[in-house]
Amino acid sequence: xxxxxxxxxSKVLADGSLRLSIPCFNKTRDESLxxxxxxxxxxxxxxxxIEAHKKVLCTHIPYFNAMFSGSxxxxxxxxxxxxxxxxxVPVRKLVDLFYKGTLAVTTQDVQDLFVVCDIWGLDAVxxxxxxxxxxxxxxxxxxxxxxxxxxxxxQNIVDISRDLISREFQIISxxxxxxxxxxxxxxxxxxxxxxxxxxxxxxVMLKAVTRWLRHNWPEREKHLKDLLPHIKYSRxxxxxxxxxxxxxxxxxxxxxxxxxxxxxxxxxxxxxxxxYEPTRKHREKIMAFCGHSHTRISPVSPKLKSVExxxxxTRNSCSVDLSEAPxxxxxxxxxxxxxxxxxxxxxxxxxxxxxxNSEIYTFRPEQPVSTNLYRVTPNVFSKEASDCIRRCLIxxxxxxxxxxxxxxxxxxxQNVDCLKLICSNGEVRCEYEKPLPNLKxxxxxxxxxxxxxxxxxxxxxxxxxxxPELEVDVSNIMLVLNGEDMLWKKIFxxxxxxxxxxxVAVNGxxxxxxxxxxGYEHPKRLRDCERFADNDPIWCCFAPLRQxxxxxxxxxxxxxxxxxxxxxxxxxxxxxADEGGWQPGGARIVSNxxxxxxxxxxxxxxxxxxxxGRCMFSAISV
Numbered sequence: 133x134x135x136x137x138x139x140x141x142s143k144v145l146a147d148g149s150l151r152l153s154i155p156c157f158n159k160t161r162d163e164s165l166x167x168x169x170x171x172x173x174x175x176x177x178x179x180x181x182i183e184a185h186k187k188v189l190c191t192h193i194p195y196f197n198a199m200f201s202g203s204x205x206x207x208x209x210x211x212x213x214x215x216x217x218x219x220x221v222p223v224r225k226l227v228d229l230f231y232k233g234t235l236a237v238t239t240q241d242v243q244d245l246f247v248v249c250d251i252w253g254l255d256a257v258x259x260x261x262x263x264x265x266x267x268x269x270x271x272x273x274x275x276x277x278x279x280x281x282x283x284x285x286x287q288n289i290v291d292i293s294r295d296l297i298s299r300e301f302q303i304i305s306x307x308x309x310x311x312x313x314x315x316x317x318x319x320x321x322x323x324x325x326x327x328x329x330x331x332x333x334x335x336v337m338l339k340a341v342t343r344w345l346r347h348n349w350p351e352r353e354k355h356l357k358d359l360l361p362h363i364k365y366s367r368x369x370x371x372x373x374x375x376x377x378x379x380x381x382x383x384x385x386x387x388x389x390x391x392x393x394x395x396x397x398x399x400x401x402x403x404x405x406x407x408y409e410p411t412r413k414h415r416e417k418i419m420a421f422c423g424h425s426h427t428r429i430s431p432v433s434p435k436l437k438s439v440e441x442x443x444x445x446t447r448n449s450c451s452v453d454l455s456e457a458p459x460x461x462x463x464x465x466x467x468x469x470x471x472x473x474x475x476x477x478x479x480x481x482x483x484x485x486x487x488x489n490s491e492i493y494t495f496r497p498e499q500p501v502s503t504n505l506y507r508v509t510p511n512v513f514s515k516e517a518s519d520c521i522r523r524c525l526i527x528x529x530x531x532x533x534x535x536x537x538x539x540x541x542x543x544x545x546q547n548v549d550c551l552k553l554i555c556s557n558g559e560v561r562c563e564y565e566k567p568l569p570n571l572k573x574x575x576x577x578x579x580x581x582x583x584x585x586x587x588x589x590x591x592x593x594x595x596x597x598x599x600p601e602l603e604v605d606v607s608n609i610m611l612v613l614n615g616e617d618m619l620w621k622k623i624f625x626x627x628x629x630x631x632x633x634x635x636v637a638v639n640g641x642x643x644x645x646x647x648x649x650x651g652y653e654h655p656k657r658l659r660d661c662e663r664f665a666d667n668d669p670i671w672c673c674f675a676p677l678r679q680x681x682x683x684x685x686x687x688x689x690x691x692x693x694x695x696x697x698x699x700x701x702x703x704x705x706x707x708x709a710d711e712g713g714w715q716p717g718g719a720r721i722v723s724n725x726x727x728x729x730x731x732x733x734x735x736x737x738x739x740x741x742x743x744x745g746r747c748m749f750s751a752i753s754v
Contacts, residue, residue, distance in 0.1 A: 140152050140153070140154060140256045140257065140260060141153050141154075141155055142260050142263075144267075148238075148239070148268075149236055149237060149238045149239075150236070150237040150238075150242075150260065150264045151234060151235070151236055151237075152229070152234065152235040152236075152237065152257065152260055153233055153234045153235075154229070154230075154233045154234075169183040169184055169185050170185060170186050170210065171183070171184055171185070171186045171189065171210060171211075171212060172184075172210060172211045172212070173212050173214055173223060173227075174211055174212065174213045174214060175214050175217055175219070175220040175223050176214075176215070176217060176218045176219060176220060177215075177218070178220075180220040181211075182220060182223055182224055182227060184227050186200055188227075188230050188231065189227075189230075191230075192230040193226075193230075193252050193253070193254060194252065194253035194254075195251060195252040195253050196252070199212070216251065217247075217248055217251070218244075219241075219244050221241055221244065222241060222244040222245040222247070222248040223248060225241070225245065226245070226248060226249070226252070226254065226257070229257070235257070237260070237261065237264055239268050239273075242261050242264050242265055242268070243265070243276065243277075243280060245257070245261050246258060246261040246262065246265070246280070246284075249261060250284060262286060262288070262289065265277055265280075265289060266288065266289060266292055266499065266500070267499070269289075269292060269293060269296060269496075269499075270296075270558070271296070271300050271303050271304050271307065271558045272307070272309070272558055274293045274296050274297050274304070275293075275297075275313065275317055277289055277293050278290060278293035278294065278297070281293060288500070291498075292498050292499065292500075295498035296496070296498050297321075297327075298324070298326050298327050298328055298414055299328050299414065299468045299497070299498065299754065300328070300467070300468040300469060301321075301327045301328055301329065301336065301468065302328065302329070302330045302332075302336055302467040302468050302555065303467050303468060303469060303555055303558060303560065304558075305336055305337075305339070305340035305343075306555055306556065306557065306558075307557055307558050308557050310340065310343065310344065311343055311344050311346075311347035311348075312347075313344065315352070315355050318341070318344055318359070319355075319358065319359065319362070321337075321340075322337060322341065322359055322362040322363060323362050324412070325410070325412050325413065326412065326413065326414055326415060327412050327414060328414035328468045329412055329414070330467060330468065330535060331535040331536050333367060333411065333412075334363070334364040334365075334367040334368050334411070334412070335368050335369050335372045337363055337364070337412075338363055338365070338368045338372050338373070338376055339372060339375070341359055341363060341376075342372075342375060342376045342379055345379060346379055349379065349380060353380070353383060356383070356384065356387055357387055360387055360388070360391055361391065364409040364410075364411065364412070365388065365391070365392075365409070366392075366409050367409055367411065413690070415445065415690065416444070416689040416690050416753040416754060417441055417442060417443050417444065417497060417689070417753070417754050418441070418442040418444060418687055418689050418694060418696070418726075418751060418752075418753055418754075419439065419440065419441050419442075419463065419470065419495070419497065419751065419752055419753075419754050420439070420440045420442070420685070420696055420697065420742055420746065420749055420750075420751045421439050421461055421463045421472050421749055421750045421751065422435065422436050422437060422438070422439065422454070422457060422458050422461050422472075422474070422746070422749055422750070423435070423436050423461075423697070423746035423747055423748050423749025423750070424436065424722070424746065424747050424748045424749070425722055425744065425745060425746060425747075426722065427699050427720040427721065427722055427747070429748065435457035435458070435459065436457055436744060436746055436749070437453050437454045437455070437456060437457035437458075438451045438452070438453050438454075438743070438744055439451060439452050439453075439454065439472070439495070439505070439506070440742055440743055440744070441497055441754070442726065442740060442742065444689055444690065444692075444694070444728075444739075444740075447739070447740045449740075449742065449743055451743050451744075452505040452506065454474070454493070454506070456476060458474035458475055458476055458491075459475055459476055459477040460474075460475040460477075460525035460526060461473060461474040461475060461525070461749075461750055462521065462525060462531045462750050463750040463751065463752045464533055464540070464752065465533075465752045465753065465754055466533075466553060466555075466560050466562075467553075467555050467560055469494060469560050470494065470495040470496070470497060470752070470754050471492065471493070471494055471495075471509075471512055471560070472492070472493045472495065472506075472750070473490065473492055473513065473518075473521050473525075474490060474491045474492070474493065475488065475489075475490045475522050475525050475526065476488070476489050476490065476491065477526070488522065488526065490518055490521075490522050491508060491510075492508065492509055492510055492512050492513055492518075493506045493507065493508060493509065494506060494507050494509040494512065495754075497754050511561070512560060512561065512562060513561075513562045514561070514562065514563045514564060516563070516564035517540075517551045517562045517563055517564045520542045520547075520549045520551060520564060521540075521542055521551075523542070523544075523547070524542035524543065524544055524547070524549075527544045527546075527580075528544075528580040528581070529542060529543050529544035529547075529580075530542075530543050530582060530583055530584040530593075531543070531584070532584040532585055532586050532591060533586065534586035534589060534591065535586075536586070536588065536589040537586075537589050538552070538553040538554075538555075539551065539552060539553065539565070539586075540553065540562060541568070541584060541586070541591050543571070543582075543584045543591075543593055544571075545570065545571045545572060545575045545576070545577055545578075545579050546570055546572070546577070547567070547570060548567070548568040548569065548570055548571065548613075549564065549566075549567050549568060550565045550566050550567075550568055551563065551564055551565060552564075552565040568613065568618060569613075569618065569619055569620055571593065571611065571620060573620065574609065574611055574620060574622060575596070575598070575607075575609070576598040576599075578598045578599065579596050579597070579598040579607070580596060580597065580598070580632075581595070581596045581597045581632030581633045581649070582594060582595050582596030582607075582632065583595060583596075583634060583635070583636045583645070584636075585636045585637075585638050585643055586638065587638045587641065587642075587643050587666045588641060588666045589615065590612055590613065590615065590666065591612070591613040592610060592611065592612050592613075592643065593609075593610075593611045593612075593620075594609070594610050594611075594627065594636065594645065595607055595608060595609065595610075595627060595630065595631050595632050595634060595645070595648070595650070596609070596632045597632035597633075597649070597650075604655065606630040606631060606632050606649065606650040606651070606655050607630055607632070608626040608627040608628070608629060608630040608631065608650075609622065609626055610622070610623040610625070610626050610627060610664075610671075611623065623669065625664075625669055625670050625671055626671070627645065627662055627664075627671050628662055628671050628672070628673055629650055629651060629652070629658065629660065629662070629673075630650045630651065630652065630655075631645070631647075631648035631649065631650030631651075631658060632648055632649050632650060633648050633649050633682040633683050634646060634647050634648025634649075634650075634658070634682065635647060635648070635684050635685050635686035635695060635698070636686065637686035637687055637688050637693055638688070639688045639691065639693065641665050641666045641667050642663055642664070642665050642666075643663065643664045643665075643666070644661060644662070644663045644664075644686065644693055645661065645662050645663075645664075646659075646660075646661040646677055646684075646686055646695055647659055647660075647661075647677055647679075647680070647681040647682060647684055647695070647698065648682055649682045656680075657680040657681060657682050657699070657700065657701070658680060658682075659676045659677040659678070659679060659680045659681065660673055660676045660677075661673065661674055661675060661676060661677065662674070674734060675729065675734045675735045675736055676736070677695055677727055677736050678725070678727050678736050678737075678738055679698075679700045679701075679723060679725060679727070680700055680701055681695075681697075681698035681699060681700040681723060682698055682699045682700075682747075683698050683699050683747040683748045684696060684697050684698025684699075684723070684747065685697060685698070685749060685750065685751035686751075687751050687752060687753045688753060689753040690753075692728060692729060692731075693728075693729040694726060694727065694728055694729070694739070695726070695727040695729075695736070696725075696726050696727075696742065696751050697722070697723050697724060697725070697742060697745060697746045697747055697749060697751075698722075698723050698747050699720055699721070699722060699723070699747045700720070700721060700722075700723045700725075701720060701721065702720070702721045721745070722745035722746060722747050723745050723747075724741045724742040724743070724744060724745035724746070725738060725741060725742075726738075726739045726740040726741060726742060727739055
């Protein structure tokens with residue numbers, strides 16, 4: 133008689149554990165359970181005994197149903213040896229499930245439970261264990277789960293683990309446990325070309341390998357010749373190379389010289405072909421966070437609580453909703469970890485005064501949509517750092533992330549603050565560092581709508597507007613924070629066109645602005661774009677956007693600029709027909725268009741669409 137298939141219900145408890153239960157279990161319990169238990173399970177090398185009823189095991193577990201109802205010699209034995217199962221905990225839990233109707237699964241025992249379920253043929257429990265492992269996947273257990281997925285051919289665990297390792301490699305390389313990785317796991321890492329190396333690029337890999345070798349140099353020296361060919365040594369900075377060689381100068385220098393010998397044509401002169409040691413490239417997606425769905429912005433205007441992820445390779449998107457729509461928010465990609473800082477403003481019904489609070493979410497974009505894509509992680513920002521970001525967003529200021537210096541800057545005219553990013557043993561932390569000089573010397577107190585960006589470690593503030601709504605003045609100013617004396621300096625070459633509420637993005641040495649509200653005579657929505665190079669500091673105009681827009685976002689994904697959403701016009705109307713001129717017209721709308729810049733044709737393409745039109749939102753590449 134085949135075992136009965138039971139439905140299982142699952143619930144994640146407050147402590148993070150998973151509770152499985154069999155519906156209506158008490159009504160279906162077998163009356164024979166009052167009889168004496170007639171079989172003993174002998175588990176592991178410690179030979180721990182667990183007693184049960186044969187009938188219960190046969191009824192619910194395919195493994196024992198086949199064993200006791202077939203011609204196996206165990207069918208007549210009272211003691212069943214289970215040498216392939218090391219721990220008694222998963223066995224005891226699974227047996228108790230069919231006596232009590234419930235099973236508690238924790239992060240500590242889920243892998244052991246999965247292995248036993250796989251042996252016993254408990255597909256339903258096995259499936260719940262897989263989903264729970266995916267949900268609990270993080271930088272600490274990703275290698276264990278990747279190994280488990282490969283061993284048992286669980287493709288979704290393999291794919292998700294590899295995606296997380298790729299995206300968070302900067303964090304993983306700094307784990308305390310990284311130095312204990314087996315050499316075959318480290319070898320698989322250095323061979324991967326899809327790792328997210330962040331701003332420091334190949335330096336991250338060479339530093340990680342140096343740490344691993346230093347941890348046990350006498351035993352690991354023999355692996356140096358196998359590891360080095362997979363490190364893009366020519367792309368590492370001089371300082372990191374010197375640190376690597378200092379580990380054991382005589383041995384390492386010899387191995388490095390042997391590797392570079394084919395490219396040394398004269399003493400001290402190395403010629404490398406253009407395709408030598410290609411850079412690692414993590415395939416990035418675009419995430420758009422919350423924002424407004426209406427052009428008229430007020431405390432009661434409709435806001436969005438959805439977060440969308442757009443795949444630039446497939447042009448498909450998926451979304452997840454937060455529990456509440458924030459009033460303001462800003463997203464960060466910190467060492468590959470996706471953080472969203474949301475600010476909620478409510479009105480106290482008794483005092484009619486605003487109540488401001490914030491929530492910090494950590495997103496896991498490699499997770500399937502059916503699981504929780506985010507968690508509330510309040511400890512990412514210290515109280516002082518949270519206060520700075522909250523004050524900045526509410527004051528219509530701007531926030532800039534500098535991956536080169538691992539800093540976040542909050543900018544308003546009255547206050548400019550520097551926050552420090554720390555990555556240690558799998559945790560990302562943002563703490564308040566110091567105040568910086570304010571902008572009162574250069575900007576009016578009511579100046580808003582400016583944008584800030586970091587390019588090659590320098591903090592820039594650009595554009596903006598000030599004055600009453602009907603007499604607004606728009607600026608094309610550009611300020612830079614001098615790193616030596618930490619004072620603001622006005623750059624001689626301003627933007628070609630005054631603009632505010634525009635979008636800005638940085639790719640290497642190049643900073644690009646697009647759209648916004650501005651112009652010289654009669655300010656209006658713009659679609660023209662300008663670029664500024666840190667190594668050639670002059671603004672120059674290039675291809676206009678397909679739409680006139682403000683309050684939109686621009687991101688760089690896989691080395692390409694994308695413009696998303698924003699406020700625009702419903703249609704265009706023909707004016708000055710003899711001159712062939714078109715101007716925007718019709719009602720204002722919120723756009724869901726994604727535009728992609730093509731460097732070869734110097735033009736923007738209508739590339740895709742967000743599921744929901746949004747403006748005044750935040751977007752990043754992940």
